[in-house]
Amino acid sequence: MADTFDVVIIGxxxxxQAAALALALAGHGLAIAVIDEPPRxxxxxxxxxxxxxxxxxxxxxxxxxGLKAQLARFEALEGISWLGGHSAIGLVREADxxxxxxxxxxxxxxLVARRVLVAAGCxxxxxxxxGWTLPGVYAAGGIQAFIKSQQIVPGERVLLAGTxxxxxxxxxxxxxxxxxxxxVLFAQPRQTMIANALRHATAAAAHAGNLAAAASxxxxxxxxxxxxxxxxxLTAAIGNSxxxxxxxxxGDIACNAxxxxxxxxxxxxxxxxxxxxxxxxxxAGGWATVAxxxxxxxxxxxxxxxxxxxxxxxxxxxxxxxxxxxxxxxSLGLIDASEAQHRAGPARRxxxxxxxxxxxxxxxADPTGxxxxxxxxxxxxxxxxxxxxxxxxxxxxxxxxxxxxxATRCGMGACQGxxxxxxxxxxxxxxxxxxxxxxxxxxxxRPVAIGDLAD
Amino acid sequence: xxxxxxADVTRGNAITIIVDGEALPAFAxxxxxxxxxxxxxxxxxxxxxGKPRGLYCNMGTCSECLVTIVASGRRVRACLTEAVDGxxxxxxx
Ligand SMILES: Cc1cc2nc3c(=O)[nH]c(=O)nc-3n(C[C@H](O)[C@H](O)[C@H](O)COP(=O)(O)OP(=O)(O)OC[C@H]3O[C@@H](n4cnc5c(N)ncnc54)[C@H](O)[C@@H]3O)c2cc1C
Ligand code: FES
Numbered sequence: 001m002a003d004t005f006d007v008v009i010i011g012x013x014x015x016x017q018a019a020a021l022a023l024a025l026a027g028h029g030l031a032i033a034v035i036d037e038p039p040r041x042x043x044x045x046x047x048x049x050x051x052x053x054x055x056x057x058x059x060x061x062x063x064x065x066g067l068k069a070q071l072a073r074f075e076a077l078e079g080i081s082w083l084g085g086h087s088a089i090g091l092v093r094e095a096d097x098x099x100x101x102x103x104x105x106x107x108x109x110x111l112v113a114r115r116v117l118v119a120a121g122c123x124x125x126x127x128x129x130x131g132w133t134l135p136g137v138y139a140a141g142g143i144q145a146f147i148k149s150q151q152i153v154p155g156e157r158v159l160l161a162g163t164x165x166x167x168x169x170x171x172x173x174x175x176x177x178x179x180x181x182x183x184v185l186f187a188q189p190r191q192t193m194i195a196n197a198l199r200h201a202t203a204a205a206a207h208a209g210n211l212a213a214a215a216s217x218x219x220x221x222x223x224x225x226x227x228x229x230x231x232x233x234l235t236a237a238i239g240n241s242x243x244x245x246x247x248x249x250x251g252d253i254a255c256n257a258x259x260x261x262x263x264x265x266x267x268x269x270x271x272x273x274x275x276x277x278x279x280x281x282x283x284a285g286g287w288a289t290v291a292x293x294x295x296x297x298x299x300x301x302x303x304x305x306x307x308x309x310x311x312x313x314x315x316x317x318x319x320x321x322x323x324x325x326x327x328x329x330x331s332l333g334l335i336d337a338s339e340a341q342h343r344a345g346p347a348r349r350x351x352x353x354x355x356x357x358x359x360x361x362x363x364x365a366d367p368t369g370x371x372x373x374x375x376x377x378x379x380x381x382x383x384x385x386x387x388x389x390x391x392x393x394x395x396x397x398x399x400x401x402x403x404x405x406x407a408t409r410c411g412m413g414a415c416q417g418x419x420x421x422x423x424x425x426x427x428x429x430x431x432x433x434x435x436x437x438x439x440x441x442x443x444x445x446r447p448v449a450i451g452d453l454a455d
Numbered sequence: 456x457x458x459x460x461x462a463d464v465t466r467g468n469a470i471t472i473i474v475d476g477e478a479l480p481a482f483a484x485x486x487x488x489x490x491x492x493x494x495x496x497x498x499x500x501x502x503x504x505g506k507p508r509g510l511y512c513n514m515g516t517c518s519e520c521l522v523t524i525v526a527s528g529r530r531v532r533a534c535l536t537e538a539v540d541g542x543x544x545x546x547x548x
Contacts, residue, residue, distance in 0.1 A: 037515045037535055038535070049464075050467065050483075050485065052466070052467025052482070052483040052484035053464065053466055053484055054465040055463055055464050055465075057463050058463075087515070123512065123516045126511075126517070135497035135499075135508060135509025136497060137509070137511070138509075138510070138512075139511060139512045139513070141512070141513075142510075142512045142513030142514060143513070145514055146457070146489070146492075150485060150486060150489040151460045151464045151466075152458065152460060152489050153458045153460065154492050154513075155456070155457065177460045178458070178460060178462060179458060241507050242497055242498075242507070242509070267516070382517070382519060383519075385502050385503045385504065413518070414518035415516060415519075418517065419511075419517055446515065447518055447521065447530060449529045449530065451529075
């Protein structure tokens with residue numbers, strides 16, 4: 001059974017919402033579907049509590065206000081087919097349009113659309129280090145999502161370690177939630193962070209609000225007696241059957257949860273599967289889908305917006321989503337070129353300004369040179385249990401990432417290589433091979449019940 | 456062990472899910488992953504070397520949290536799957 005839509009949007013975050021709102025404004029009666037894995041819209045930045053929960057004072061702080069206001073406008077939009085709790089697992093161009101396979105508890109649905117927007121956001125860079133497969137080691141963003149949405153702190157003593165200043169915010173949120181922090185460790189020296197920020201001084205000045213947010217998070221942490229250390233690298237997670245501590249350059253620290261925070265990489269599976277052109281993303285690695293000023297990718301009819309095109313923060317994703325929504329409306333003939341230019345003007349100017357701040361944050365958070373060193377028996381691929389000794393051996397034979405995958409099973413597991421691809425490409429780059437285009441992206445983008453495929 | 460945040464939070468109805476035969480208290484709307492962590496169950500599977508493995512990303516991308524819904528046999532990501540009263544889960548595939 002096929003459902004037919006004018007536009008299918010993949011991702012209910014700030015970018016996807018903004019696009020839907022811009023489209024609704026441009027064309028009455030458009031058939032729009034929005035697919036999102038969580039049951040409720042919001043994206044990573046506004047991961048909402050479950051519907052049966054009531055949380056007063058949810059995500060306080062002015063930086064969330066504009067995003068929350070947009071979310072409320074999106075939730076009030078009528079006539080959108082909301083496919084929360086569904087995963088887009090396939091995306092191809094066929095004769096009758098772009099085809100999206102969406103998987104949910106009720107099985108698979110085939111959606112055919114004139115235009116598709118991928119606004120799938122980003123994910124934490126997965127960072128292998130000795131002991132990282134012990135239960136209790138998390139992507140820091142995952143810890144934050146537990147707090148924002150599920151209202152749970154996943155551990156009695158949480159340690160945050162990495163290079164990204166988002167740790168300050170997550171740390172303050174753990175403290176506000178009543179949790180206990182064992183510390184916040186920046187691998188890089190404080191002077192390096194400051195020097196990198198100063199190199200983008202204009203952007204820093206223009207976004208004093210964000211810097212104030214970081215400063216107020218520092219104050220919350222200091223008030224709770226949390227040690228924020230710089231130049232202190234995490235070298236291993238230690239424990240027998242679960243995390244019991246963290247080994248650091250400054251000695252062992254007792255904790256039972258560790259959040260790794262070395263940056264974010266765009267979700268690129270679906271655009272790459274559809275054959276869209278990508279380029280290397282920021283310093284954390286990954287692939288950013290290439291698009292013109294309207295979000296049109298190299299595949300006709302396939303648009304991209306938000307962090308799928310590069311990690312730049314939620315307000316930038318919102319602006320890019322609006323531009324893409326207007327671009328799609330123009331491409332469908334709903335508005336003419338000059339009207340599109342006119343409508344997109346404010347978002348375009350906002351976006352350009354925000355990109356300046358994003359580049360500063362990239363420089364400050366740059367994990368290059370600060371990633372923990374794996375040992376030969378550290379797992380590079382968590383799904384298929386492939387260690388570094390094995391991938392290094394395969395890399396030495398000179399093959400591509402795809403060849404290493406075939407030879408070792410690294411990247412063949414349930415995550416489809418999302419975690420290990422940046423690791424493998426870094427490792428290959430160290431061996432002098434910087435031009436590899438990574439794993440060929442295959443269907444399905446998310447795990448799916450075999451029975452559903454057979455139906 | 457996960458700690459449910461109490462201040463400012465009103466939860467849904469109390470429910471029970473069964474994980475590997477053990478009844479775990481949960482609240483309507485929670486994910487299977489949350490119910491497990493809150494009950495101190497951090498292990499979602501064993502790897503090929505028999506080592507215990509936990510969930511990792513909590514956003515649907517890593518599949519480290521794959522568990523089986525016993526009634527349907529479906530493999531699902533515990534971090535995205537809503538706990539339903541009486542639902543039976545097996546952590547061994
Ligand atoms: C865990 C995490 C925490 C973050 N916390 C912060 C923060 O506190 N502050 C900040 O400024 N930035 C944060 N970021 C960066 C943040 O993601 C962005 O600033 C912003 O949310 C990006 O908006 P977006 O619309 O591009 O993507 P997102 O908000 O990520 O929205 C994308 C949506 O698409 C869904 N999706 C992805 N793939 C599929 C698929 N195949 N099928 C169906 N749905 C899919 C995702 O589940 C998500 O709901 C965080 C990122 C992550 C990964
Ligand atoms: S924890 Fe990564 S998919 Fe659930």
